[in-house]
Amino acid sequence: MATQMPMPKLGLTMEEGTIIAWRKEEGDAVKKGEILLDIQTDKVEYEVESPDNGILLKKMFDADSVVPCGENIAVIGAKGEKVDSATPAPKAEKAKEPVKEEVSTSNETKAAAPVGNRIFASPAAKRLAKELGVDYTTVQGTGPNGRIILKDIEGASKQPVPVTAQAVSYGTEPVSPMRKVVAQRMSESWSNVARITLQSEVDLTNLLAVRNASSQAWETDLGVKISINDLILFYTARAIQKCPAVNVKFLGDSVERAEQINIGVAVALEDGLMVPVLKNANQKSIDAISSETNSLATAARNGTLDPGSLQGGTFTVTNLGAYGVDHFSAIINFPESAILSVGAARERAVVKNGEVVAGTTAYFGINCDHRIIDGAPAAEFLKTLKEMLEHPKVMPA
Amino acid sequence: MSVITKKNALWIFETMLRIRRFEESSIELFTKGELPGFLHAYIGEEAVASGICVHLTARDQITSTHRGHGHMIAKGLHYKGMFSELYAKQTGYCKGKGGSMHIADQELGVLGANGIVGGGIPIAAGAALGLKLQKTKDIAVCFFGDGASNEGAFHEGINLASTWKLPVVFVCENNGFAESTPQKNHQSVSDIADRAKSYNIPGIVADGMDPMSIYEIAGEAIKRARSGKGPTLIEAKTMRFLGHYVGDPGTAYGHDKVVGKWKKMDPIVTFEELLKQKKWIADDHKEKLINSINQEIEEAILFAKESPEPDFEDALEDVYSDS
């Protein structure tokens, strides 16, 4: 009795296999378990064994044929046995074919090109576009029917919108989506907030000493290079914890007291500014702060920032010390109510025990929305932060 | 044969008058366009509701039909709540949300008039089951018409009650018409009571125009039920003096041709005679009663008219127990 050999199903999701090469010819003797042919499916190659002893009477398909699982590809039997040259595919398989067709056609959205001027965009994409200030009508859609979907907006928000060819005159250029958002946010803050500015000179001598003493150990143990800015963020989070009055949102007739301390860290970009957020900053260790701040900043500069990282901020820190700026008044990141500005750390004359000595200080400024944060609580925060920085008690590690 | 006491007889008489006057008044209001929906008048059948409910307490349960005002009043529901319900006011028995066909009061043992013909039959059986399981001596009485005796629910409900020997009395008010179809055109039996045989329960024909006949036969059946002997089917031969609903002249299907002879058997008229013969009432008793009933009705209608309509929010309430 001849043995039919079907295309084997070698995996749960395998539907068909491609015959790469037959190892035997028709008329050859084969042993059960001997490799009869090589097949490929889903980029994986398999060796297929003969199911029986006998003569390979017939090969139903040549190399390079794509055969559905279960369909016969060979017949093995006794020498001289008659084989039906017409191989009826097993009934089950035949039935499966039309089923598959029907299922897919009835559920396939017949792809028709957008009618007229209609641009297809998913509701979620439109919402995100609005939030990020992206003009979705200029985005290339990769969804069905050319539909613009979430990931298309996410991609577009990292790139400037292509400049349209009209109305470009010398010296002007269209404003990028990011600039639009920045401009809008700044003017919103400026027109709504009743700003007060408090400044304090903070002696960083001790902090620097701590950093210098521990930096080697930190690098070895924690694998990160801790910067002064990292330490500042670390202590700022804890100062906010003690002075939650600065961690609020003023909503007109109600005030939202944030339960988390999510510190936005301003990152300067080539053509603008982004404020990725360090979530739950007060619960993070110094090395977590360091590595996360680093990766957020890098992502921001590379345009690979996850939009989620830009959301949820409750307080912002901005540092222009690297540019040598001594002190400055930052614009509050509306609708937050406070922003901390950090100036350059310089060697300055300081008075210790009645004597003038050299010390390293930096000017820290807190800008607050006086509608909700009065001078005293703002000052309290600044004082608390100053104390923490000047006398670093909690050993961050 | 139960001997009727004067007290019960007078109660029956008064109740029939209360029903008659209520129906006449509500028809008047309806015809004036003051009441929404439909009305199905019980006029002519008063003896049945009265003759039966005189035996019942507030703990006995009844299910009723679309033609249920008579049963309601006989079971003790007051005019104020009934008129208010007909006027679809908040103060109605069902807060204006049930209407004529669904009036109910669980406190007085009224498990609702029912808009589905035969719908109350299995429910009455169930109520009787509950009462039996609670080991009370209370019973259920199920009112329905000749039309309902053809519904599957009739068969299922009575079969269940007879199989489980439930304390329920099934009362078929056979008024000869199922809506517009005369009895001979909707079933092959002429005595629906004969169907009781299929359930191995007593089936008794009563004169639905004679309160005494009802009183006696119902009394027996109710005693049977209370003593755990199971259900009875009473067929009360009666006649509604008006059409199926208020506004139906009954001319299309021959009702007008037969009603005349039944009107001569008006239970209020014949019972008044009987009571006078027994010297249990004076000649002006009826008139006096009617006057006081009319007074009550007038007050109730005024109450209903002055009652507020339900609020819009009420539409969304009572769908579930917490809404």
Next chain:
Amino acid sequence: MREILYRDAIVEALDEEMKRDKLVFLLGEDIAEFGGSYKTTAGLFKKYGKDRVRNTPISEQGIVGATLGAALVGMKPVAELMYIDFTAVAMDQIVNQVAKVRYMFGGKAKTSLVIRTQGGAGRSSAAQHAQSLESWFVHIPGLKVVMPSCSYDAKGLLKSAIRDPDPVLFIEHKLLYLEKSAAPKKEYLVPIGVAEIKREGTDITVVATSSMVQKSLDAAEELEESGISVEVIDPRTLFPLDKETILSSVRKTNRLLITHEAVERCGWGAEIAAIASKEAFDYLDAPIERVAAKETPVPFSPKLENFIIPNKKDVIEGIKRTVLG
């Protein structure tokens, strides 16, 4: 935790509630000595006797009507309609009486009752014994509709249903009866009206009921290997529906697929789709999919029966269509 058969979970729930409250009693066809055609009342007749475990004649209207009548006088009946297909015989009592009595009576009515029934295909029971008709009842104000998918939910929900003051339609599935899963011995309840996230995921929300829950979980497991993360939610109660759990999930995943064994056309999944498309409109990144039975009566032939009811493969394909576009 010990594992018990779904049908035994039902027996346990009935047993515990009957023990706890003398007003609870059972009525239905073949539920007494026979223990129910699916053995969901096994042993209860012996324990509680013929007054509280009552075999009825074959009279669905009678059963439902009597259930209502008993509830109205203060009992807590649990009726069994052997097949959900037979609810058609009792529709007047279910729809026009049970569901409406409280409302029609202006709120003054005792209607604490449960109608237990079962549906579903897969046994070649053919067209009149294999339907999934829950959508009919979800549509009727006044009824609560519950569909447990596992032993834990079956036991906890049935206990809650029996204690609920409103009429509850408790819909079991014939293929689930012999599925074993975890259910504690100690007293517990599953609240009516609360959905459960059976599996967390981030790429798509799959809302599934009854027999489709396990199929969806299997599909999710398989798709994990392809890098698709599927969140599977079992509403457990169809009405009152826990909308918020579903909507929060859709807001997270941006995609929704609903799967049920009921026929797709006007199946209860359409209700979820409508709710989501309105209340989570701005969060949808793809059209809402339904994976449901094909619109035919259920065929007798096992091959055809399996073809028309949705299975794991259909769920997988539906998810892929939605996620990969």
